[in-house]
Amino acid sequence: MTLKLAIFDVDGTLVDSQGDILASMTAAFEAVGLPAPDRATVLSIVGLSLPLAVAELAPEVDAAGQARMTQTYKDTYAQLRISGGASPLYPGIAEMLDRLARIDDLLLGVATGKSRRGLTALLGSLDLNARFVTTQVADDHPSKPHPSMIHAALSEAGVDAADAVMIGDTRFDMEMAQAAGVRGIGVAWGYHAADTLTGAVAVAQDASALETMILKTLGGLS
Incomplete structure (x- = not known):
């Protein structure tokens, strides 16, 4: 066989999971004082690993800021999963x-x-x-x-x-x-x-x- x-x-x-992805990315951008990209732009990077996705969406942010965005995204996504259940x-x-x-x-x-x-x-x-x-x-x-x-x-x-x-x-x-x-x-x-x-x-x-x-x-x- x-x-x-x-x-x-x-x-x-x-x-x-798009609702949680969009909410988490919005929080990530808020963490560095920037407006989040529109829905289509955020969803266009789904599939990339998170640090690379953040770098693609926020190339103007320095490495420390991108690291903060990445961690904020992770924390927000985890909290949404706890409060709202699985996608x-x-x-x-x-x-x-x-x-x-x-x-x-x-x-x-x-x-x-x-x-x-x-x-x-x-x-x-x-x-x-x-x-x-x-x-x-x-x-x-x-x-x-x-x-x-x-x-x-x-x-x-x-x-x-x-x-x-x-x-x-x-x-x-x-x-x-x-x-x-x-x-x-x-x-x-x-x-x-x-x-x-x-x-x-x-x-x-x-x-x-x-x-x-x-x-x-x-x-x-x-």
């Missing part, structure tokens, strides 16, 4: 993951710009920790689109690149997949416009379509 691996991005792919899964995602998890030769993984603390808290609150055999986070790797996260996921799962697929909502996910020699599937409900997901073998419009694309792309599953 040849094992296959489906690697998922989190924010904008599995969960809709919600997109429609149909929970059921899709349940069905995929029942396929014996298909493994599931995560590659996210979240921190380990943030991902662990999110998956725990959604009762999803047992779903994923490998979870790669920004703490341990260069930012997307560097292929390090996918390389580590493949190694941990014992799966070849040809037998894996990366699922995400941003161009950074698709570029990371290409850099790692893995096929990429985009989702249209996330934070980057579908027409920016160049390099994707397909772009899904909903969870049902995504499930079909994963099975078709990997093939040979039992």
